[in-house]
Amino acid sequence: MQEIQKARLPQLWEYLAKKAPLYLPQQEDGVINFAPWQEGARVKLESLNTVLPPKSIVFPQWETYLHFTQKARELKLTPTKEPEGSYILFGVRPCDVAGITVLDRVFLQDPVDVFYESRRRCTIISLACNEPDISCFCSAFGLEPGFAPAADIMLWDGDKFLLWQSLTEKGETLTHSLTDLLEVPTPAETESVQCLRETAATVQEQKWGLDGVKERAKDMFNAPIWDSLYRRCLGCGICTYLCPTCHCFDIGDFSRGERGERFRCWDSCMYKDFTLMASGENPRPTQKERVRQRFMHKLSYFPAQHGLYGCVGCGRCVRKCPVNIDITQVIKEAGGSISCA
Amino acid sequence: MKEIMQKMRAEAARVLSSGEVDLVLGWEKGDLWWQSYPVFIENEKKAELLTWDLFCVPNLAKYLLEEIWHKKRVALFFKGCDALGFNQLMQDKRVDREKAFIFAVPCSGLVDPQKVERAGLHQGLLRVERLGDELTFVYKDREKKTAAPWFYYDKCLTCRYPNPVVFDFMLGEPVPVNPRERFTAVKELEGQNVDARFQYWQRQFSRCIRCFACRNVCPACSCRECIFDLTSPRWLGKATELSENQFYHITRAFHMAGRCVDCGECARVCPVQIPLTSLNRKLIKDIDELYGPYDAGVDPQKVPPLVTFNPGDPAAFLESKGV
Ligand code: SF4
Ligand code: SF4
Ligand code: SF4
Ligand code: SF4
Numbered sequence: 001m002q003e004i005q006k007a008r009l010p011q012l013w014e015y016l017a018k019k020a021p022l023y024l025p026q027q028e029d030g031v032i033n034f035a036p037w038q039e040g041a042r043v044k045l046e047s048l049n050t051v052l053p054p055k056s057i058v059f060p061q062w063e064t065y066l067h068f069t070q071k072a073r074e075l076k077l078t079p080t081k082e083p084e085g086s087y088i089l090f091g092v093r094p095c096d097v098a099g100i101t102v103l104d105r106v107f108l109q110d111p112v113d114v115f116y117e118s119r120r121r122c123t124i125i126s127l128a129c130n131e132p133d134i135s136c137f138c139s140a141f142g143l144e145p146g147f148a149p150a151a152d153i154m155l156w157d158g159d160k161f162l163l164w165q166s167l168t169e170k171g172e173t174l175t176h177s178l179t180d181l182l183e184v185p186t187p188a189e190t191e192s193v194q195c196l197r198e199t200a201a202t203v204q205e206q207k208w209g210l211d212g213v214k215e216r217a218k219d220m221f222n223a224p225i226w227d228s229l230y231r232r233c234l235g236c237g238i239c240t241y242l243c244p245t246c247h248c249f250d251i252g253d254f255s256r257g258e259r260g261e262r263f264r265c266w267d268s269c270m271y272k273d274f275t276l277m278a279s280g281e282n283p284r285p286t287q288k289e290r291v292r293q294r295f296m297h298k299l300s301y302f303p304a305q306h307g308l309y310g311c312v313g314c315g316r317c318v319r320k321c322p323v324n325i326d327i328t329q330v331i332k333e334a335g336g337s338i339s340c341a
Numbered sequence: 342m343k344e345i346m347q348k349m350r351a352e353a354a355r356v357l358s359s360g361e362v363d364l365v366l367g368w369e370k371g372d373l374w375w376q377s378y379p380v381f382i383e384n385e386k387k388a389e390l391l392t393w394d395l396f397c398v399p400n401l402a403k404y405l406l407e408e409i410w411h412k413k414r415v416a417l418f419f420k421g422c423d424a425l426g427f428n429q430l431m432q433d434k435r436v437d438r439e440k441a442f443i444f445a446v447p448c449s450g451l452v453d454p455q456k457v458e459r460a461g462l463h464q465g466l467l468r469v470e471r472l473g474d475e476l477t478f479v480y481k482d483r484e485k486k487t488a489a490p491w492f493y494y495d496k497c498l499t500c501r502y503p504n505p506v507v508f509d510f511m512l513g514e515p516v517p518v519n520p521r522e523r524f525t526a527v528k529e530l531e532g533q534n535v536d537a538r539f540q541y542w543q544r545q546f547s548r549c550i551r552c553f554a555c556r557n558v559c560p561a562c563s564c565r566e567c568i569f570d571l572t573s574p575r576w577l578g579k580a581t582e583l584s585e586n587q588f589y590h591i592t593r594a595f596h597m598a599g600r601c602v603d604c605g606e607c608a609r610v611c612p613v614q615i616p617l618t619s620l621n622r623k624l625i626k627d628i629d630e631l632y633g634p635y636d637a638g639v640d641p642q643k644v645p646p647l648v649t650f651n652p653g654d655p656a657a658f659l660e661s662k663g664v
Contacts, residue, residue, distance in 0.1 A: 031548060031614050051613055052550070061550065062580035131464065134373060231404070232379040236554035238612050252579045265579045273572065322554055322610035323399055324371050324378040 001190050002164040002175065002182040009045075009162075012181050013037050013090070019177075020123075021087040023057055025050045034089065045091050046157075048133050049314055053096050053244035054089050058119045059103060061241075062265035065115065069259050082118040088174075090125045091155075094148035095138040095314040097126050099244025101150045105306045106247050123170055126151035127162075130196055132204045135315035137328060139201060140208035140336070143312060146197030156196050161185075163193055209337040214309065217300035217334045221292070225333045230288040232323045237268030239317035239325070240294065245310050248274075269293045295330045342471065345446060345513045346393040349418060352444060352510065354388040356416045362442055366404055366417035368397040374466050375454035379404065393418075395452040395469050395476075398494070400606050402427040402436075403560050409440045417441065418512075420448040422496065424505035425602035425638030426560030432641040433600075435563045445508030447516045450489065450497035452476070457492055496605030496618070499523035506639055523603070524626050526619045542620075546586040548613040551579070555607035555617055556593060561600040561637070568592070590620065598624045599647035602638030631655050 004012060016022045022037040027044045033052050037043070067078045092100075100120075107116035126148035129136070138145055148154060152171035156163040164182060166175040175182065240246040250267035253260050267274060270291070275284045284290050302310030311327060318326050328336075353365040369380035370392040377396035381404075382388060400423040408415050419427060424445065430436045457463050462478050462485065470477045471489055478485040490498060497503075499522070504515040530538055553569065556562045569577045569589060578585050601621045608618045628635060632646035632654065 029544065029548075029614065029616075033548075033613075062582070134463070134465070228381075231381050231407075232399075234554060234557040234610075236552045236557050236610070238552045238554055238610075241550050241552055242612060250579055252575075254578055254580070254582075263580050265581070267579075273570070318373070320612045322558060324376040326371060326373075326376065329372070 001185060001193070003158070003161045003185040003189060004164055004182055005161050007160075008181055009043075012178070013041075013043070014039075015178070015181070016088055016090070019088075020085065022090060023054070023087060024090040037090075043091075045127060048129060048136070049093055049096070049316060051316075051320075052242060053099055053314065053316065054092050055096075055099060055103065055244050055247075057087075057089060058100060058122070059107070059116060059247065062263050063115060064261045064263045066262040067259070068255075068262065071258055082114045084118065086121050086123065088123045088125065091127045092124055092148070092151065093129055093314075094126055094143060094145055094151075095136070095312045096244050097124055097148035097151045098138070098141070098143050098312040099314065100124070102245040102302075102306075102308065102310060102312065103247055105308070123153070123174055124148075124151045125153040125155060125171075128154065128156045128196065129200050130157050130203075132200060133315060133319075135318040136204060136313060137208060137315060138313035139204050140210055140313050140331070141309050141311065144197065144201060145204055146200040156193050158189060158192055158196070161189070163189065165193075208331075210309075210331070211335075211337075213331060213334045213336050214300055214303040217296065218304070220296065220300070220334060223333065225330065226288050226292045229325055229330075230286070230291040233270070233287050233291050233325055234322060235270050235272065235287055235290070236322065237270040238320050238322065240268040240270055241266055242316040242320055243311075244314055244316070245298070245312060269297070291325070295327065298327070299331065299334060342393050342395070346391065348512050349391045349393055349444070349446075350388045352512070353382060353391055353416065354385040356442060357382070357385040357388065361414070362416040363413040364408060364415045365391075366401045366408075366415060367391040368393065368399070368401075368418070370394065374468050375452075375457075393446065395471055396454070398451050398609065400426050400558070400560060400604060402430060403558065403563070405430065405436045405441060406563060409436055414440050414442070416444065418444045418446050419505045419508065420446055420451075421500060421503040421505050422448075422602070422604040422606075424507050425502060425636075426604050426606075428507055428638040428641045429561045429600060429602050430563055432638075432645070433561075433563055443505070443508040443510070445505035445511045447504045447511075447513050448497075448500075449503060449516045450493035450500070452489075452492045453494040456494075460492070494605065494609065496603075496608070501636075502639065524622060526616070527622045527626055530619060530623070543583065543587075545615045546590055547583050549581060549586045549590070549615055550613060551581050551586065551589065552612065554610040554612070555615075558606045558610045559597075560604065560606070561597055561602060562593070590615075590617075594620050594624060597621055599628055599635065599645045600637050601625060602636075604638075631657075 013022060017037045023034045024037055025032050025044050026035045027042045031051055032044045032047050033050050034054050034057055065080045069076045107113040129145040132145045152168045154165045154167055163185060166172045248267045249264045251264050253262050276282045298310035356362045357365060365382040367380055368377045369390045370377055375396050377392055377394055379399050379401055380390055401417045402423050405415060431438060452469055465480050467479050474489050476487055476489045476492060499520050501520045503518060577589055605618055628646055635646050
């Protein structure tokens with residue numbers, strides 16, 4: 001294990017940014033999101049979750065994958081080359097690292113999504129949470145606020161310094177290149193990691209038991225809860241766009257005259273047109289079916305297909321839904337037990 | 342507030358059991374301190390779910406579009422801003438006054454959870470209470486008292502109609518009206534040159550994720566078919582390209598001109614804090630200056646300045662002087 005003094009972080013970022021594009025949480029107009037580091041960047045490591053998850057970097061809201069020209073009867077297609085080169089995600093919270101693992105299940109399975117695959121060649125440096133928010137519930141899914149097993153490097157906030165541990169070969173290589181900046185922590189500092197991990201886990205106020213939830217969720221298709229939830233839903237899809245695991249997309253064209261491009265972009269099961277057929281038929285005709293789909297997908301269909309929940313408990317939808325539609329209420333309805341610390 | 346909450350529950354039970362209405366729209370308390378959300382009550386026994394606290398901010402008026410379409414008679418609760426939105430729906434002939442039974446709830450301001458968070462008071466918070474002009478933040482083992490206005494939504498601090506302008510039954514006493522100046526941010530922007538303003542708005546709009554929450558929540562956005570939803574032709578592409586985001590916001594702002602009631606709901610729901618209030622208030626201010634003061638939503642019988650023509654109307658745009 002190593003450590004870096006917080007005072008030296010700007011130096012570290014400058015160095016890293018020279019090696020590869022470096023994304024970290026930054027504040028602009030009061031909003032904190034992952035953005036590329038530049039000189040003078042307003043980095044906000046201490047804030048918990050960014051508004052948009054780092055999903056927006058590995059799976060951007062929209063990207064062009066094909067250019068086309070059409071002259072008379074001749075159609076010419078030019079596929080966009082997949083993005084090249086690696087980059088670094090710095091300060092990703094453990095739930096968001098787990099979110100990327102969920103996306104991997106979708107995009108890296110056969111047929112592999114080459115755009116996602118190439119963006120996934122990034123190095124993830126995760127920052128443990130010392131003090132999870134009241135709306136965080138990652139531990140419900142067996143995740144740990146103080147540790148992200150799928151990250152390349154793990155950091156813990158020790159107030160004046162960050163403790164630094166590489167978890168993968170990629171992480172190790174990067175760590176080796178930083179000998180000038182990293183130091184050896186004292187044994188007491190190294191030990192404090194265990195303590196930070198334990199405290200973070202206990203600070204998370206709600207202790208969840210999810211035994212049998214995915215099995216019970218399977219039988220919730222006709223449950224009365226959907227009737228009481230959907231009527232207030234605005235159908236805005238904030239809950240899906242901000243979710244680190246939601247991955248549905250749509251395909252569209254920009255075209256002007258003979259030329260155009262085809263792109264894919266995030267879509268949301270909360271939207272009326274999501275399941276709208278060309279014939280005008282819509283198998284999810286009201287907001288009730290759409291709200292049900294979102295929760296059933298996360299708690300039943302996704303686990304059935306992939307063996308893990310489609311929610312990592314980041315709490316973004318809980319915090320940002322304008323009418324407080326709260327997934328933890330659905331989990332409780334499905335038999336999730338909860339006790340307060 | 343507790344007293345008003347008791348009255349809410351009693352009145353809701355009364356109008357449901359007498360059969361005056363089929364449905365009561367109010368707010369219900371969630372598990373976490375900031376959660377007070379719309380609730381639909383059809384059975385008088387459920388009237389106990391109703392709450393009235395510092396977080397009952399969602400406007401209930403727009404739900405009438407759906408419910409009245411189902412031919413329901415609906416009783417609902419309005420704060421001052423909500424009533425303005427209802428009047429705009431009336432003006433747009435989208436709701437039937439006869440179908441709605443309105444309880445007025447005079448409002449002295451609601452608490453913005455983001456301000457609580459920014460002040461670092463949110464960790465471990467259980468609930469927030471108000472006595473007079475003082476808030477009490479209640480935690481498991483301690484309490485903290487502070488002056489209430491610090492934590493009110495900006496829209497509450499500048500609110501000019503905290504007492505509902507339309508109602509059938511008033512719960513509680515009218516509150517004093519004491520708004521702060523609402524055009525401060527607009528004037529500040531107006532003071533900058535064109536390039537700086539353009540850059541400012543580009544930066545804001547580039548953050549937009551096009552969830553359309555601002556539109557969906559807006560009581561002045563009630564078109565049966567919205568231009569932004571049309572698929573053929575598709576006026577607005579789904580890629581959140583800056584130019585497309587600008588197209589969305591400029592078009593919506595123009596559709597709001599003379600119709601926005603300044604309820605602040607759009608700015609509240611925006612997940613990326615785009616200052617939509619400044620955009621809307623710029624149009625309100627321009628209309629006030631060009632055609633005389635007009636407040637949308639106050640009197641649905643009044644003719645809005647942009648749907649009428651007066652030979653004396655200024656026509657600067659014809660003189661091609663630019664702006
Ligand atoms: S469903 Fe909500 S809490 Fe779960 S991962 Fe998505 S945004 Fe986070
Ligand atoms: S659940 Fe909330 S965030 Fe999601 S679509 Fe409905 S209103 Fe929007
Ligand atoms: S534009 Fe915004 S402030 Fe104006 S009426 Fe609509 S929601 Fe309210
Ligand atoms: S609510 Fe905000 S992010 Fe959503 S469409 Fe409106 S301005 Fe854009």
